[in-house]
Amino acid sequence: MVGKHFYKMEWIAAVLVIVVLLIFGFMSMASKEGRAVGLVKGRLAPCGSKPNCVCSEYPEDKNHFVEPFVIPAQVDSIESLSLLVKNLVTEVGGDVQLESYTYISAIFTSTLWGFVDDFEVRIDMDTREINFRSASRVGQSDLGVNAKRVERFVELLEERIGR
Numbered sequence: 001m002v003g004k005h006f007y008k009m010e011w012i013a014a015v016l017v018i019v020v021l022l023i024f025g026f027m028s029m030a031s032k033e034g035r036a037v038g039l040v041k042g043r044l045a046p047c048g049s050k051p052n053c054v055c056s057e058y059p060e061d062k063n064h065f066v067e068p069f070v071i072p073a074q075v076d077s078i079e080s081l082s083l084l085v086k087n088l089v090t091e092v093g094g095d096v097q098l099e100s101y102t103y104i105s106a107i108f109t110s111t112l113w114g115f116v117d118d119f120e121v122r123i124d125m126d127t128r129e130i131n132f133r134s135a136s137r138v139g140q141s142d143l144g145v146n147a148k149r150v151e152r153f154v155e156l157l158e159e160r161i162g163r
Contacts, residue, residue, distance in 0.1 A: 039103060044122050044133040052142035053135035054150055057122075066150050069130040069157050071123075078102070078125055085121050085130065088156050092149070094119055108149065115139070117146060130157070 038045070047053035047064035055061070056068035075081055082101045089096055094106035104121045120133040132153065134146035 038098075038105065038120075039122065044120055044131055047133070047135060050136075050140055052139060052146060053133070054147045055133040055135075056129075056131045056150075057133070066132060066147060067154075068132070069154050071125070071128040071130060072161055073128075075161060078123065081123060081130075084160060085123065085157075088153060088160070089119065089121070092152060092156065110145075117142070117149070119149065 040046075044055055044057045046058050046061060047055050051063065054064050054066045056066050059065050071081070078101050082099075082104070086096055086099055086104055089104060089106045094108050096104060096106045098105040102123045102125075106119045106121075108117045108119055109115070110117075115136065115138065117134060117136050122131045124131065132150045134149050136142045136146065
């Protein structure tokens with residue numbers, strides 16, 4: 001009797017694994033559709049209700065807020081700053097989709113499942129800030145990946161610009 005019960009449990013576990021793999025596969029395919037939200041009234045779009053997004057434009061949104069990067073006084077060229085940001089995006093694994101001197105949109109694709117995340121940067125020389133938005137296209141949780149991505153990006157900016 002124990003053998004039949006164990007066999008049945010193995011079978012159920014195998015079916016559950018297959019279902020989970022199929023769900024992840026479909027979510028991965030779905031994440032490849034679409035594009036970044038882009039600018040909304042001159043600012044990066046706010047995050048929705050899901051925890052898989054961070055943005056530096058809305059400090060009142062405590063659940064999604066990350067600090068913007070303050071542009072040091074010695075940096076005065078938007079052209080060179082924009083080029084640096086674009087190169088850093090590429091260096092950390094992003095694929096730039098759209099760029100101007102003040103806005104860069106890129107995608108990051110996860111190694112294991114191929115999930116696509118959008119990463120946006122808005123350079124504002126008037127406020128002397130670089131703002132970020134990093135968001136997963138599908139799912140609920142990102143296991144902190146988007147916040148870590150922005151954190152790593154800011155670290156690299158600080159290294160290159162020298163604060």
